[in-house]
Amino acid sequence: MxxxxxxxxxxxxxxxxxxxxxxxxxxxxxxxxxxxxxxxxxxxxxxxxxxxxxxxxxxxxKLFQPLRFETGDKLWFLGEKYTFTVTDGSGMIYLQGDKHYFPREQLERGTEQLSRWYKKEVERILLARTEYFSGLTGIKYNSVKITSARKRWGSCSSKGVLSFSWRLLQAPLQVIDYVVVHELLHIEHMNHSRQFWARVEEILPDYREKREWLRQNRWLLMFLN
Ligand SMILES: [Zn+2]
Known part of the structure; x- marks a missing residue:
């Protein structure tokens, strides 16, 4: 290399x-x-x-293969692999079985439509998970922002605004939870001190595995480039 x-x-x-x-x-x-x-x-x-x-x-x-918007392409949703499948049917984008159906009429604006679909799904999931862990830890956050970041999965501002990349939705739910907990705890600890990691471990004892998953699958951040 x-x-x-x-x-x-x-x-x-x-x-x-x-x-x-x-x-x-x-x-x-x-x-x-x-x-x-x-x-x-x-x-x-x-x-x-x-x-x-x-x-x-x-x-x-090498793992990263850009989506060509052709039937047979692979994409990820909540840690599961789906086969991109172009349909002539209604204008809906949806998952069924191991297929990710995508209407032909939207192919022209495919990247935009597909990222919009992911963003809509991600809001539903991430807001609920953040709310859940906020209740569990007693840590109050200001708001949740969904970004299109490609360099990182999530971040936390000093004003308590948690940001997550919609690309995170390709990861399994437990991995998403780790990112949520990580960013949420930054409201208490604005660093990666030993205390910070101890607190992460308290909430998610197997967080190391999740962190490793994100390391191994960083290429997913290049999705829909
Ligand atoms: Zn951090």
Missing amino acids: QITTTKIIRSARKTVVIEITPDGCIIIRAPKRLSMKAIEELVHGKDKWIRDKLQEIQRQQ
């Missing part, structure tokens, strides 16, 4: 951190005065880790 860029960012930090972005760029965060030789050595020592990460990104890029 080709490494696109390696960027070194120097700052007042004390340690070196190597970061791989989802599109395969390597970013090295280093202290201001650390020599290039020392950085090179550190990166060299992390060689295997970097290679594994890049391979993982490559694997995910």
